[in-house]
Amino acid sequence: MKKKIAILGSTGSIGRTLLKIIQKDKKNFEIKLLTANKNYKLLLSQAKNFKVKNIIITDFNCYLKLKKLNKNKNINIYKNFNNLDKILNKKIDYTMSSIVGLDGLLPTIKIIKFTKSIAVANKEAIICGWNLIKNELIKNKTTFLPVDSEHYSIWEILNLKYFTEVEKIYITASGGPFLKTKYNEIKKVKIHQALKHPNWKMGKKISIDSATMMNKVFEVIETKNIFNIPYKRISILVHPISYVHAMIKFKNGIIKILAHETSMRIPIFNTLYHKMNQKINSQIIDIKKLNNLELETINKKKFPMIEILNLLPLNSSLFETILVVSNDFFVNLFLNKKIKFYQIPILLLKFLKIKEFQKYKSIKPKKIQDIIELSNYVRLKLKSLSI
Template sequence: MKKKIVILGSTGSIGRNTLSIIRKDIKNFDIILLSTNKNIKRVINQAKEFKVKNIIISDSKNFLKAKKKYKNLDINFFNSFSKIDSILKKKKVFYSMNSIIGMDGLKPSLKLIKYSKNIAIVNKEAIICGWNLIKKELIRFKTKFIPIDSEHFSIYSLMGNNLNKNIDKIFITASGGPFLKRSIKNLNQIKKKDALNHPNWKMGKKISIDSSTMMNKVFEVIEAKKIFDLKYKDISILTHPKSYVHAIVKFKNALTKILIHEPDMRIPIYNSLYSEHNSKIPSKNIDLKILNNLELKKVDTKRFPLTNLINKLVEYDSLYETVLITVNDFFVLKFLSDKIKYNEMIKMIYKYSNYHEFLKFRKIKPKNVEDIYKLRNYVSLKLQTLSV
C-alpha cells in the first residue's frame, strides 16, 4: 500500500527537495496535498506530475486566478489551511512535511499533527514561538516529530534512544556565512549582494541574511533547547566553515558522537522520510581533507554580536521568543529593502531585542496561537513608531 504524503510549501527549496526524493520511489508514495503561497505555475506542474488532487493556495488573489485558469483540471483548490480537516477527512497520513516560511507556518503545523503519523517541520518560527503548543498536540495525537534543520536532525540522530538526562553537552555548528574571515573593520561597508552570498548553502534571502549575522544560530539554539528539553547552558555554537560536521553530542558516559554529511538538505529529508526502515541514498565518499582540518572554533561575539542575545533567554517557554523573531524579521526586511545599512540592521536588532517594554514578555507563556499572532502584530506596530 502506498504511503500517503502531505507537503506544505511544496514550491520552496525544501518542498522541491522532498519531491525529488519521492520522484525516484513514486510507486511507494501517494501525495494527497500540496500548498504554495503564490507560485501557481510550479505547484500546478507538481500536481500534474504526481497526480495530486488537492492544492492550497494561501494568497487569495492567486487562489482565485488559479481556480479560474485551471478549472478544467481534476484538482480541488483551497484558499485556507483550515480546509485541511475536510481534505484529510480524519484519516492519518504517513508523513507530513511543513516547510512554510515564517509565522504563517504555525497554525498549519498544529492542524496537521492530528492527521499525521510522522510530521517533519522545517519552520523555525513555529518551533521557536509555539513549541509548547506543538508538543501538547504531538502527545495528544501520538504523532512522531522529526526536526529537519540539518543541525537538529543530526542531534536527533545522534541521541537515538538516549534520554536528554544522559546528555552532557551539545554543540551545533555554524558556517559563519560570508563574513567569518572578513576584517571586522570592513563590516560597515557590506553590500546586500555580499550578505546574500552564502559560501555553502543555497537559501532564500531572509535566511541568508540571518546566516550572515548568525541570528539563525540564536534561533537554532532556542529550537534545540525546546525540542530536546535541554538547558541553554548545555548548548554551544562552534563555527565550522565547511558545513561538514552538523552536530556534536557529548554524553555523560564520556562518549562523544559527531555527525557529518555533505551540505545538502536532501540528506536529512531522505532519512526522515525513510526513518522506519533502512534505505540507501547515493552519497559521496568521506572527505578526509575536510576531516583533517575541521576548523572548529568558539564564536567570536565581537564579529557576531547578535549571538549575545542567547544570554537574554529564559529557560521556560515565553512570548519573548516571538519578540525576537518579530524584531529580527522587521529589520532584516528593512535591510533587504535598502532602507538601512548592514551594521545598522545588527544594531537595531540588538537594541530592540533589549527594549524594556519587550523584555517583560519573558515572564508570559503563550497560551494559544492567538497570543503569538497578537504579540507579533503589536511588536511590528511598535517598531514602526520607534524606529522611524
Template sequence: MKKNIAILGSTGSIGKTLFSIIKKNKKNFKIVLLSSNKNYKDLLKQAYFFNVKNLIITDHNSFNAVKSKKLKKKINIYNNFDDLNKILIKKIDYAMCSITGIAGLEPTCKIIKHTKKIAIANKEAIVCGWNIIKKELKKNKTKFIPVDSEHFSAWFGVKGFSNKEIDRIILTASGGPFLNYPVNKFKNINKKMALKHPNWKMGEKISIDSATMMNKVFEIIEARNIFDISYKKLSILVHPNSYVHSIINFKNGMTKLIIHDTNMLVPIQNTLLDDFKSTYITSKLDINRLNHLGLQKINFKKFPLVKILDNLPDISSLYETLIVSANDKLVNLFLNNQIDFLDIQKYLFKILNDKNFKKLKKIQPKTVNDIINLDNYLHTKITKLIYK
C-alpha cells in the same frame, strides 16, 4: 502499500528537494495535498506531475487566479487550512511543513492531528510555538522529526540516550560570508555581499540571518525546545566547511560527531523513510574534509547577536516571538536598502532591551493566536521604535 503524504510549502527549496527524492521511487508514495502561498504556477506543475488532487493556495489573488482557470485535471482548490478536515479524512502517513515565517505556525499545528509523522522545517514555528506544538503532538500521538541539518543530526545522535547522559549538544555554524572579513570593514557590507553564502543555497532572509549569525540564535532556541535541555548545555562552534552538523558530548566521556554532505537531501530523505534504511543516497566519508574541520569559537565582535542567548529564560515565552518579529522586520528593511547591515544588530538590541518588551519573558503563549496577534502588533510597534 503506498504512503500518503502532504507537503505544506511545496514550492520552496525544502519542498523541491523532497520532490527530487519522491521522483526516484514514485510507486511508494501518494501525495494527497500540496500548498503554496502565491506560487501557483509551480504548484500546478507539481500537482500535474504527481497527480495530486488537493491544493491549498493561501494568497487570495493567486487562489482566485487558479479558480478562474480551466485546469487540465480535476483538482480541488482550497484557500484555507481550516479545510484540512475535508481533505484529510483519515490520518496520512507523513507531512512535511516547510512554510516560512510565523505564517507556518498555524498550518503546522492544524495538520498534526491528521498525520502519523510530521517533519517540521519551519524555524519560527518551533522557536515561537513549541509548547503548543508539543501538546498537539502528545495529544494526537504524532511522531515528530526535525528537518534542519543541525537538529536532525543532533536528534539522530541522541537517540537512545536520556538527557541525564548528555553533557552538551554543540551545533555548528559555517560563519557565513563574513567569517574572515575584517570587523572594521563591516560598515561597508552591502546586500550583494551579505547574500553570498559560501556553502549553502538559501533564500534571501535566511542568508542574511546566516551573515549576522542570527540563524544560530534561532537554532539554539529550537534545540532547547526540541531536546528539552537547558541553554547551559547548548553551544555553537564555527565550522567553515559545514561537514560536521552537530557534536554530542556524553557524561561518560564519549563524543559523537554527526557528519553528512552539505545538502538537505540527507535529513529530508531520512524524515520520509523509516528506520534510516534509505538507499537513495550514499556518500563515502570525505577524509580530506574530516582532516580539515577548522572548528573554532565564535568571534563575538563580528557576531554580537549570539549574545542574545545569554539572557533567555529556560521556558517558552512570548519573548521569542519578539525576537523573531523584530529580526524579520529589520532584515526586510536591510533587503530593501532602508537600513545598513550593522543597523540590524543595533536596532535589534535596542528593541530587545526595551523594558516594556522584557515583560514578555514571563508570559507563555497559550494559543497560536497569542503569537500571531503579538507578531502583528510588533511589526507596527517596531517600526516606531526604530525611527524614534
C-alpha cells in the same frame, strides 16, 4: 501499500527537494496535499506531475488566478487550511511542514492530528509555538521529526535514548560570508555580499540571518525546545566547511559527531524514510574534510547577535515571538536599503531591551492567538520607530 503524505510549502526549497526525492520512488508514495502561498503556477504543475487531488494556495489573488488557470476538474483548490478534515479523512503517514515564517505555525498545529509523523522545517513555529506543537503531538500520538541539518543530526545521535546522559550539545556554524572579513570592514558590507553564502543555497531572509549569525541563535532556541536541554548545555562552534553538523559530549566521556555532505537532501531523505532501510546516492567520506574541521569558538565582537542568547528566558515564552518578528523587520530594512548590515544587530538588541517587552519573558503562549496578537502589536511598534 503506498505511503500517504502531505507537503506544506511544496514550492519552497525544502518542498522542491522532497519532491525530487519522491520523483525517483513515485510508486511508493501517494501525495494527498500540496500547499503554497503565491507560486500558483508551480503548485499546479506539481499537482499534475504527482497526480495530487488537493492543493491549497493561501494568497487570495493567487487563489483566484489558480482557479481560473486550472482546467483539471480532478484537482480541488482551497484558499486556507479550514478543510483539512475533508481533504485528509484518514490519518496520513507523513507530513512535511516547510512554510516559511510565522505563517507556518497555524498549518503545522492544524495538521498534526491528521498525520502519524510530521517533519518540521519551519524555525519560527518551533521557536515561538513549541509548547503548543508539543501538546498536539502528545495528544494525537504524532511522531515529530526535525529537518534542519543540525537538529536532525542531534536527533539521530540521541536516537531518543540518551537525553539525561547529555553533558553538552554543540551545533556548528559555517560563519557565513564574513567569517574571514575584518571587523572594521563589516560596516562596508553590501547586500549582494551578505547574500553570498559560501556553502548553502538559501533564500534571502535566511541568508542574511546566516551572515549575522541570527540563524544560530534561532537554532540554539530550537535545540533547547526540541530536546529539552537548558541553554547552558548548548554551544555553537564555527565550522567553515559545514561537514560536521552536530557533536554531543556525554556524561560518560564519549563524544559523538555526525557528519554528512553539505546538502539538505540527507536530512529530508531520512525523515521521509524514517524507520525504513533505504539507500541514498551520496558522496564518499571526505577524509580531507575530516582532517581539517577547523572548529573554533565564535568571535562575538564580529557577530554581536550572539549576545541575544543572554537576553532569553530559560523557559519558552512570548518573548521569542518578539525576537522573531523584530529580526524579520530589521532584515527587511537592510534588504530594502534602509539600514546598513552592521546596524541589524545594533538596532535589534536595542529593541529587545525595551522595558515593556521584558514582562513577556515570563508569559507562555497558551494558544496561537496569543502569538498572533503579540506579533501584530510588535509590527506596529516597529513601524513607529524613527530610523
